[in-house]
Amino acid sequence: MIRPMRITIAQYSLSGCEGCALRLLNIITSNEKLIDHIELVSSRVMGIPEVRQADVAFVDGSVLRDNEEEFLMEIRSKSRILVALGTCSIMGGLNALRELYTVAELEEQVYGMKLNIGHLDSAKPLDSIVKVDYIIPGCPPPTWEIEEFLLCLLLGKEFRLTDRTVCFECTSQGLPCLLERGEVCFGPVIRGGCNAICPKYGIPCWGCRGIVEEYGMERLIENLRKHNVSPERVKEYIRIFLLKTKLRTLMR
């Protein structure tokens, strides 16, 4: 049973699609177990744009624009616990693709003109700027895991991410292996918790929950080679979520 306590929550978005924010807000406005124990004190999406003191701040997106570093530091100074929510905030995520182009090239491709958008040279994860207390990975993170995190906080229990890989969750459901068919699947080294949702629908895992098994990477690369997957194809898929990881370094 949840103790009769209330916590204040703040939700902030840096550069990103805000899919993580919507998932979080959906949970805290509709989960019957949590709703009476949570007070939302800040969220631009919900019409409360100010940075306010809070027990827990969830921050999604990465630091990509020149005013976001200062914004993040202000958030940190007003939050007892800071949670990096989603892949963009933990390892750059899709935003890291920005590092493959110049700002001028991107402005031309996206807007067809020069706009002088104040972009930094790289998509910085939150922990490169401030102390992060917890991470909840995924693009966006699974609903159950955000709920579990909030329940642990309310119950005073320790929250831990699973150390199981996507491969573990995939094979335990008896799903056919896409890697064995020559597809680029990073499941053997990627953190589970998503119940191998992509392989379940016939889509390889491209690693949105980050790498859990650093030591398994050489083995993964060997396996990809064994199934005649070219390094060029692997590099192409690393760009999606794993651009800032050791896997990229190993494939150079």
Ligand code: SF4
């Ligand atoms: S992690 Fe994915 S869902 Fe979350 S903000 Fe980034 S792109 Fe959007």
Ligand code: SF4
């Ligand atoms: S499809 Fe991917 S996640 Fe599933 S068993 Fe094969 S390598 Fe592992």
Ligand code: SF4
């Ligand atoms: S299978 Fe891989 S890419 Fe898909 S949700 Fe899970 S970790 Fe993310």
